[in-house]
Amino acid sequence: MPLDYLKDLNDVQQQAVTHLDGPVMVIAGPGSGKTRVLTYRIAHLITSGIYPEQILALTFTNKAAREMKERISRVVGDQARRVWAGTFHSIFARILRVEADRIGYPSNFTIYDTEDSKALITRIIKDMHLDKNNYNVSSVRARISSAKCNLITPKLYAKDEELMQIDRFYRRPMLYAIYDRYVSQCKMAGAMDFDDLLYKLFELLQTNPDEVVDKYRRRFAYLLVDEFQDTNYLQYAILKKLVKYEGSNENLCIVGDDAQSIYAFRGATIDNILNFRKDFPNLVTFKLEQNYRSTQFIVEAANEVIRYNKKQIQKKIWTDQIDGNKLKVIKSISDNEEGRRVADLIVEYKNRHHVSNNEIAILYRTNAQSRVFEEYLRRYNLPYKVFGGLSFYQRKEVKDLIAYLRLAVNPQDEEAIRRVINYPKRGMGNSSVDKISQFAAEKTITFWESLVQCPLPSRPEKIAKQFRQLIEEFGARAVEKNAYEVASYIAQSSGLIDALKSDNSLEGLSRLENLTALLDGIKEFIDYDEAEGPLLTEDKSLASYLQSIALLTDLDDETSFGDYITLMSVHSAKGLEFDAVFIVGLEENIFPSFQSLETQDGIDEERRLFYVAITRARKLLTLTYANSRYRFGKVVYNEPSRFLDEISEKLLDSTVPRRASASANHRARIQGSFRVPKGVETTQTVAPPVDFTPASPHQIHAGMKVKHLKFGIGKVISIDGYNDSKVATIFFNEVNNPQRRIMLKFAKLQIVED
DNA sequence: GGGGGCTATGGGGGG
DNA sequence: CATAGCCCCC
Numbered sequence: 214m215p216l217d218y219l220k221d222l223n224d225v226q227q228q229a230v231t232h233l234d235g236p237v238m239v240i241a242g243p244g245s246g247k248t249r250v251l252t253y254r255i256a257h258l259i260t261s262g263i264y265p266e267q268i269l270a271l272t273f274t275n276k277a278a279r280e281m282k283e284r285i286s287r288v289v290g291d292q293a294r295r296v297w298a299g300t301f302h303s304i305f306a307r308i309l310r311v312e313a314d315r316i317g318y319p320s321n322f323t324i325y326d327t328e329d330s331k332a333l334i335t336r337i338i339k340d341m342h343l344d345k346n347n348y349n350v351s352s353v354r355a356r357i358s359s360a361k362c363n364l365i366t367p368k369l370y371a372k373d374e375e376l377m378q379i380d381r382f383y384r385r386p387m388l389y390a391i392y393d394r395y396v397s398q399c400k401m402a403g404a405m406d407f408d409d410l411l412y413k414l415f416e417l418l419q420t421n422p423d424e425v426v427d428k429y430r431r432r433f434a435y436l437l438v439d440e441f442q443d444t445n446y447l448q449y450a451i452l453k454k455l456v457k458y459e460g461s462n463e464n465l466c467i468v469g470d471d472a473q474s475i476y477a478f479r480g481a482t483i484d485n486i487l488n489f490r491k492d493f494p495n496l497v498t499f500k501l502e503q504n505y506r507s508t509q510f511i512v513e514a515a516n517e518v519i520r521y522n523k524k525q526i527q528k529k530i531w532t533d534q535i536d537g538n539k540l541k542v543i544k545s546i547s548d549n550e551e552g553r554r555v556a557d558l559i560v561e562y563k564n565r566h567h568v569s570n571n572e573i574a575i576l577y578r579t580n581a582q583s584r585v586f587e588e589y590l591r592r593y594n595l596p597y598k599v600f601g602g603l604s605f606y607q608r609k610e611v612k613d614l615i616a617y618l619r620l621a622v623n624p625q626d627e628e629a630i631r632r633v634i635n636y637p638k639r640g641m642g643n644s645s646v647d648k649i650s651q652f653a654a655e656k657t658i659t660f661w662e663s664l665v666q667c668p669l670p671s672r673p674e675k676i677a678k679q680f681r682q683l684i685e686e687f688g689a690r691a692v693e694k695n696a697y698e699v700a701s702y703i704a705q706s707s708g709l710i711d712a713l714k715s716d717n718s719l720e721g722l723s724r725l726e727n728l729t730a731l732l733d734g735i736k737e738f739i740d741y742d743e744a745e746g747p748l749l750t751e752d753k754s755l756a757s758y759l760q761s762i763a764l765l766t767d768l769d770d771e772t773s774f775g776d777y778i779t780l781m782s783v784h785s786a787k788g789l790e791f792d793a794v795f796i797v798g799l800e801e802n803i804f805p806s807f808q809s810l811e812t813q814d815g816i817d818e819e820r821r822l823f824y825v826a827i828t829r830a831r832k833l834l835t836l837t838y839a840n841s842r843y844r845f846g847k848v849v850y851n852e853p854s855r856f857l858d859e860i861s862e863k864l865l866d867s868t869v870p871r872r873a874s875a876s877a878n879h880r881a882r883i884q885g886s887f888r889v890p891k892g893v894e895t896t897q898t899v900a901p902p903v904d905f906t907p908a909s910p911h912q913i914h915a916g917m918k919v920k921h922l923k924f925g926i927g928k929v930i931s932i933d934g935y936n937d938s939k940v941a942t943i944f945f946n947e948v949n950n951p952q953r954r955i956m957l958k959f960a961k962l963q964i965v966e967d
Numbered sequence: 968g969g970g971g972g973c974t975a976t977g978g979g980g981g982g
Numbered sequence: 983c984a985t986a987g988c989c990c991c992c
Contacts, residue, residue, distance in 0.1 A: 302982050407982050478980060579979060642968045764982060784980045845978060846983045
C-alpha cells in the first residue's frame with residue numbers, strides 16, 4: 214500500500230493522520246497544516262479500506278470543502294469525489310431533500326435567505342399590530358435564530374421564564390408569538406431558513422429514531438469536522454446523535470483552534486471544544502503547534518496578542534522561519550490618508566519585495582470600510598477584488614429571476630410570490646395582495662391557494678388567475694427540461710427580460726447583463742458537475758440548481774482567477790493566507806467594534822478576530838489606523854485600537870514613530886469622548902450642558918434614577934466591580950437597547966432621584 | 968394602482 | 983450614507 218504521502222508530515226501530523234479509530238481532537242494553530250492533516254487523514258482512511266462514501270467531512274465554507282476534495286483527490290485520485298464533503302448546511306440540505314416527507318416538507322423545499330426571513334418577520338410584526346421600534350426586525354430574527362440553534366421550539370420558548378423575562382424587559386413580550394407564526398408560515402410556504410437546515414435535521418433524527426438514525430449512522434462510519442470551534446449547540450447535538458450511542462465506535466475527528474473562534478454572534482460556542490473531552494472520555498488529542506506559514510515576528514505578535522485572553526487551551530505556536538520583517542504600524546490623519554498610504558505601501562512592496570497582487574490582502578473589520586481602498590487602488594491602476602458585501606445572488610434583478618425559478622419548483626414559496634407577483638407590472642397592487650393575504654390567514658390556507666379562492670374584483674381576479682397559470686406552466690416545464698432550458702424560458706416569458714430591455718439607463722443595461730450572467734451560470738451548471746456526495750450527482754433539474762446556489766456566498770465565486778489584490782473582512786479571510794497583509798482601521802469602536810465593548814467576552818472575541826487577521830500574513834504585516842474618519846456621514850475621532858498596545862515594541866519597525874503611552878490613551882478611549890477640534894461635527898457629546906452636574910461614582914447605587922447625557926433618564930439596576938472598575942447596569946427608557954452597562958469611572962451621571 | 972419625492976431610521980461579522 | 987416607508991398626486 215503506497216503510504217509515501219506520510220513523509221510530507223511532521224511527527225504530530227502523522228500521528229493525527231494515522232490514529233483512525235475513536236474520538237480524536239486536533240488542536241491546530243494557524244498555519245500548522247490543519248487542512249493537510251484533514252485531507253491526508255481522509256486519504257488514509259480510504260487507503261485503509263474505508264469506502265469513500267462512508268466518510269462525512271463537514272466544513273463551514275464551500276471553499277474549504279472544495280479545497281479539501283481537491284487535495285484528497287491529489288492523493289487518492291478520483292475516489293475523492295465519492296466522499297461526503299461539504300458545509301453543514303449543504304450536506305444537511307441534501308439529506309433533508311431525501312427525507313423531507315418524514316417531517317412534513319416537500320422535497321423541493323425552498324431555502325429562505327436572510328432577506329426572505331426578514332421580509333416575513335416584518336410582515337408578521339405588522340400583521341400583529343406590534344410596534345416596529347420595539348420589535349426591531351434584525352433583533353427579532355437574531356433571537357429566533359438563537360432559539361433554534363439552542364433547540365428551543367416556540368412552545369418551549371413561551372414556557373422559558375428567563376427568555377420571556379428578557380423579552381418583557383426589552384418591551385417585546387410577544388416575541389414568542391412572532392416566532393411561532395414565523396415557524397408555521399415557513400412550513401406552509403414549504404420553506405426553511407438557514408437555521409432550519411440544521412434544526413430540521415436534528416428533528417428528523419430525533420423523531421425517527423429507528424430507520425433514519427440507523428441509516429445515517431451506518432452510512433457515515435467516519436466523521437470529520439473542520440473549524441469545530443465555530444460549531445453551535447445545535448450542530449454539536451446533531452454530531453452527537455450520529456456518533457454518540459450505545460455500541461458506537463465514536464469515530465469522530467474534530468479539528469479546530471479555540472483561539473480562532475470568531476462566530477459567537479451566530480451562536481457558536483467555544484464550550485463545545487473546551488468540553489469535548491467530557492462527552493468523549495476516550496478522546497485522543499493532538500496539538501499542531503508548529504506554524505509553517507509566517508515568519509517569527511508575525512508569529513510572536515500573534516502570541517503576544519492572544520495571551521490577553523484568559524479562557525484558552527494551552528499551546529505554544531512557534532516557527533523556524535527566523536528571518537523576516539518586523540511589523541509596520543501606520544498612523545494616518547484620516548481614512549482618506551489611510552487609503553493612500555496603503556496604496557503607496559503596496560506599490561513599494563511590489564517593487565522592493567516583488568510581491569504579486571494576488572499575494573496582497575487588505576483586511577478590515579466591516580465591509581463598509583472597503584470604499585477608500587478601492588478608490589486609491591483604482592487611482593493607482595492596481596487590480597483588486599472586493600469580497601463580501603452584496604453578493605451576485607443578492608442583486609435585485611438576479612433575485613427577481615430566482616424568485617420565478619423558485620416558484621416553478623415550489624409555488625407555495627410566499628416570499629417569492631410577493632416579490633414578483635407585480636413585477637413586471639401586471640396590475641396587482643398592494644390592496645389586492647393584502648386581501649389575498651388576509652383571506653389566506655382567515656382560512657388557514659397558503660397564499661398560493663388564496664390566489665384563486667379569495668374573492669376579488671374582476672380585474673385583479675383575472676390577473677391572479679393568469680399569474681397562477683403562468684407559474685403552473687413554468688412548473689410543468691421545470692419537471693421536463695433541464696435547468697438552463699427552463700430558466701431561459703422563464704426569463705423571457707415572465708417578462709423580466711423585456712422589462713429590463715425597456716430601461717435604457719446605464720443601470721438597466723448592467724442589470725440585463727447580470728441576468729445574462731445568471732443564465733450563463735446555469736448553463737455552466739448543466740455542463741459541469743460538482744456534487745458533495747454520491748447522491749444526486751447527475752441531477753440537472755432546476756430544483757437541483759436552486760439548491761446548489763442557495764448556500765453560495767461570493768467567496769465561492771471560482772470564475773475569476775486572476776492577479777488581483779484581495780479586499781475582504783477579517784471574518785471572510787479565515788483560512789486564507791497572503792505574503793503581505795494590511796489590517797486596516799485599527800481603532801477603538803471599529804476594531805474592537807463598538808458593539809463588542811460592553812462585555813469581556815465581546816472584547817475577547819474581537820481579540821481572537823485580530824489574532825486571525827495577524828496570522829493570515831506570511832511575510833509582511835502592516836497595521837494601520839486613522840485619527841479621524843467618515844462614518845455614517847459624520848466625522849468621528851477614534852483612539853488607536855487597544856490591540857496595538859498588546860504588541861511589544863521589539864516586533865515593530867523602529868522607523869515608525871510610536872504613539873503616546875498606552876496608559877495615557879486608556880482614559881480617553883474608554884470614555885469615548887475627548888478633545889475635539891472646534892467646528893468639527895462629531896457624534897459624541899463634547900461639552901455637557903450648563904444645567905448638568907455629574908455625580909461622583911461612589912454616590913451612585915442601585916435603585917437610583919439618573920440622567921445620562923446621551924441616553925437620558927434611566928434607572929440603576931445593579932452595580933458590580935470595585936473601586937475604579939465599578940460598572941453600573943442601567944435601564945434607560947428612551948433608547949433602543951435600554952439596558953446598558955456603564956463604567957462609573959468615566960460616565961457622567963446626574964442623580965435625579967435617590 | 969403607480970410613481971416620485973420626502974423623511975426617518977439604522978448602520979457587524981455569515982451560511 | 984442608504985434604504986424603507988410614507989404621503990401626495992396623477
